[in-house]
Amino acid sequence: xxxxxxxxxxxxxxxxxxxxxxxxxxxxxxxxxxxxxxxxxxxxxxxxxxxxxxxxxxxxxxxxxxxxxxxxxxxxxxxxxxxxxxxxxxxxxxxxxxxxxxxxxxxxxxxxxxxxxxxxxxxxxxxxxxxxxxxxxxxxxxxxxxxxxxxxxxxxxxxxxxxxxxxxxxxxxxxxxxxxxxxxxxxxxxxxxxxxxxxxxxxxxxxxxxxxxxxxxxxxxxxxxxxxxxxxxxxxxxxxxxxxxxxxxxxxxxxxxxxxxxxxxxxxxxxxxxxxxxxxxxxxxxxxxxxxxxxxxxxxxxxxxxxxxxxxxxxxxxxxxxxxxxxxxxxxxxxxxxxxxxxxxxxxxxxxxxxxxxxxxxxxxxxxxxxxxxxxxxxxxxxxxxxxxxxxxxxxxxxxxxxxxxxxxxxx
Numbered sequence: 001x002x003x004x005x006x007x008x009x010x011x012x013x014x015x016x017x018x019x020x021x022x023x024x025x026x027x028x029x030x031x032x033x034x035x036x037x038x039x040x041x042x043x044x045x046x047x048x049x050x051x052x053x054x055x056x057x058x059x060x061x062x063x064x065x066x067x068x069x070x071x072x073x074x075x076x077x078x079x080x081x082x083x084x085x086x087x088x089x090x091x092x093x094x095x096x097x098x099x100x101x102x103x104x105x106x107x108x109x110x111x112x113x114x115x116x117x118x119x120x121x122x123x124x125x126x127x128x129x130x131x132x133x134x135x136x137x138x139x140x141x142x143x144x145x146x147x148x149x150x151x152x153x154x155x156x157x158x159x160x161x162x163x164x165x166x167x168x169x170x171x172x173x174x175x176x177x178x179x180x181x182x183x184x185x186x187x188x189x190x191x192x193x194x195x196x197x198x199x200x201x202x203x204x205x206x207x208x209x210x211x212x213x214x215x216x217x218x219x220x221x222x223x224x225x226x227x228x229x230x231x232x233x234x235x236x237x238x239x240x241x242x243x244x245x246x247x248x249x250x251x252x253x254x255x256x257x258x259x260x261x262x263x264x265x266x267x268x269x270x271x272x273x274x275x276x277x278x279x280x281x282x283x284x285x286x287x288x289x290x291x292x293x294x295x296x297x298x299x300x301x302x303x304x305x306x307x308x309x310x311x312x313x314x315x316x317x318x319x320x321x322x323x324x325x326x327x328x329x330x331x332x333x334x335x336x337x338x339x340x341x342x343x344x345x346x347x348x349x350x351x352x353x354x355x356x357x358x359x360x361x362x363x364x365x366x367x368x369x370x371x372x373x374x375x376x377x378x379x380x381x382x383x384x385x386x387x388x389x390x391x392x393x394x395x396x397x398x399x400x401x402x403x404x405x406x407x408x409x410x411x412x
Contacts, residue, residue: 046103102144112129114168329383340367
């Protein structure tokens with residue numbers, strides 16, 4: 001069970017703690033840059049001091065307030081809910097303590113607003129933020145009675161704090177949706193695996209249940225005939241051998257059918273895999289009747305291509321298109337917008353080329369540096385005709401009925 005805490009309550013989804021700006025501290029993705037960017041807001045602590053002749057000790061006080069704030073800021077995104085609440089109040093207290101000296105203490109209240117929105121429930125967060133800014137407003141007006149300036153400063157800080165609060169809430173909601181989407185994808189994969197295991201079980205039962213029953217009966221009959229009629233017993237044993245060989249052939253055909261997914265099924269799997277990597281998939285399949293063995297080769301090539309994109313390409317988009325050329329052959333194009341620069345062929349591309357060659361096809365690769373990679377899988381009309389003349393035993397299996405690829409567009 002994945003658990004998280006929000007104001008002491010437990011949830012079934014692990015929602016990462018948000019901060020402003022940038023990812024949670026417990027990730028490992030270039031955190032230093034994000035932290036440095038967020039700390040640039042601390043410059044507003046010193047800006048008000050340049051609008052009037054502040055003595056040197058005011059600058060020292062402002063610097064000390066920053067040094068007190070930094071450890072609390074770092075600890076906030078590593079502590080539990082109770083500790084975070086106390087740290088928010090401590091950050092707000094630093095702001096309250098600096099306001100009477102003309103320092104930009106409202107900056108700490110803006111940080112506090114973002115911190116509140118990152119972990120408290122909505123109503124409690126809004127109530128606490130309003131309370132802190134109300135105290136800040138009263139203190140500013142009472143301690144800095146310059147004409148109109150305290151009210152204007154409070155309004156500016158309240159506006160910026162509201163924007164920060166809303167932005168962190170939106171980012172937190174997005175994190176929740178992403179977490180739910182990841183769990184949904186895992187559930188889809190689990191259900192798909194379960195359905196596939198059930199289908200395999202049904203197919204094997206249909207294939208072997210009757211055959212093994214016949215083997216048992218004929219073996220028993222041969223044992224009874226062995227003492228009285230050796231010729232008849234020999235015939236039954238030969239029949240057992242024939243049935244067993246047929247069963248072995250059917251099992252091999254079943255395994256071949258299980259291993260070979262069609263293009264539609266492989267596209268569905270590719271969509272899920274790419275979605276997990278935040279890569280969009282746009283595909284178009286022309287209504288072409290493809291022999292089973294050729295479609296299996298194309299499906300495996302698509303799987304290998306998607307694996308390469310996820311591992312090496314650093315792409316944001318993948319396009320898959322199946323078309324029919326002017327001479328009656330077919331072309332499967334798989335293109336990405338990644339870094340390109342494929343200079344040699346590894347085991348994946350080599351295996352893809354060899355499988356295509358086995359059905360009379362060929363592979364073309366275009367991969368200029370910085371311009372993505374484009375794979376063209378071509379199968380000629382003659383190769384398709386030869387493949388159609390080959391037997392396709394996998395299509396006769398229970399549940400293995402196949403329909404031609406249909407025109408389809410989609411984006412994942």
